Amino acid sequence: MDITLLDQTLASAGQPRFRAGQIWEWLCRGAESYEQMSNLPAGLRSLLADQVPLSCLKVEQDAYARDGTVKALFRTGDGRPLEAVLMRYRDGRRSICLSSQSGCPLTCSFCATGTMRFARNLSASEILDQALHFRRMEAIDHCVFMGMGEPLINVENVLAACERLPDVGIGHRKITLSTVGWIPGIERLTQQSMPLRLALSLHAADEALRSELMPVNERYPLSDVIEACKAFYAARKRRVFVEYVMLAGVNDRYEQALALAKLLRAAVGASGETIFKVNLIPWNPVDTRPAQRGYADPEAGEGPARLFEGSSRESIAAFKAVLVERGVPATVRLTRGRDIDAACGQLAAKAA
Numbered sequence: 001m002d003i004t005l006l007d008q009t010l011a012s013a014g015q016p017r018f019r020a021g022q023i024w025e026w027l028c029r030g031a032e033s034y035e036q037m038s039n040l041p042a043g044l045r046s047l048l049a050d051q052v053p054l055s056c057l058k059v060e061q062d063a064y065a066r067d068g069t070v071k072a073l074f075r076t077g078d079g080r081p082l083e084a085v086l087m088r089y090r091d092g093r094r095s096i097c098l099s100s101q102s103g104c105p106l107t108c109s110f111c112a113t114g115t116m117r118f119a120r121n122l123s124a125s126e127i128l129d130q131a132l133h134f135r136r137m138e139a140i141d142h143c144v145f146m147g148m149g150e151p152l153i154n155v156e157n158v159l160a161a162c163e164r165l166p167d168v169g170i171g172h173r174k175i176t177l178s179t180v181g182w183i184p185g186i187e188r189l190t191q192q193s194m195p196l197r198l199a200l201s202l203h204a205a206d207e208a209l210r211s212e213l214m215p216v217n218e219r220y221p222l223s224d225v226i227e228a229c230k231a232f233y234a235a236r237k238r239r240v241f242v243e244y245v246m247l248a249g250v251n252d253r254y255e256q257a258l259a260l261a262k263l264l265r266a267a268v269g270a271s272g273e274t275i276f277k278v279n280l281i282p283w284n285p286v287d288t289r290p291a292q293r294g295y296a297d298p299e300a301g302e303g304p305a306r307l308f309e310g311s312s313r314e315s316i317a318a319f320k321a322v323l324v325e326r327g328v329p330a331t332v333r334l335t336r337g338r339d340i341d342a343a344c345g346q347l348a349a350k351a352a
């Protein structure tokens, strides 16, 4: 819901200030219409139904995967596409993956979103409306900003949304912001007071390969990003997750695991403790070449033109063993929603 529009509408209708809080509470409990908001006067309910849409996003499609994952395709009021995902886990966790931008201005070569035309940052209300969409389906308790876009480029709106996510059922400790290493955003996250988690998409311990996979590395080299993560850990006392997609023959060799272990072991906290924990992400084959996906404009030079294959299960296990043997905690991420293109790097709003 556009919270500014709601506040203005309530003010011009001469309503007391507590009304906005009442409406927000209803939304956070999964209300699907103003009609359900029984503690609002009937006249106000119909006025709001006319003037303030319940969501700033239009739902174009909900896609359901066999494993229970749901991917929602939305459009903003000005027609920009975005996607978000609800992941259901056997232990009862309900985690949502939110987008912070429509498209992405960065062009990581393995990522489908990076091949889309970048539209704009999403507002805090547009970010919260993704969460509220899933809240209308069921209670949710975890959130990752790993959908479309680099959240730390849009850090103020993302933080404003995070302020309100506990109302929806997601405590600050259950929120993870994932960055490619946007240093000004990491610094901003270090200064603010919410106990949010930070995840760093690292993907290659060597600067040259990382720049090839993630051109942002030219602007913010990995060595500087690691320093920013150390400062985050020192201030916030929260371990940093390292995300590492496993690309066959690209970043999954034995010596590359050794280099990653060395890099991460060198960055320790005040008592010598490791400050990083690695998530190895099995890669979902996705054709990121714009022409093949049929939505980017090749003449505008959009997007990379490279095909990747995911590492084998054995390679991932061997890579993990090298890290763990050298004292770097590592896990292999469960892949969700493969059959609906909802897994990491696959969000690309095919309807764009």
Ligand code: SF4
Pocket (backbone or CB within 6 Å): 104, 105, 106, 107, 108, 111, 112, 113, 114, 115, 147, 148, 149, 150, 180
């Ligand atoms: S991986 Fe993230 S930062 Fe890189 S292009 Fe994709 S959405 Fe953007």
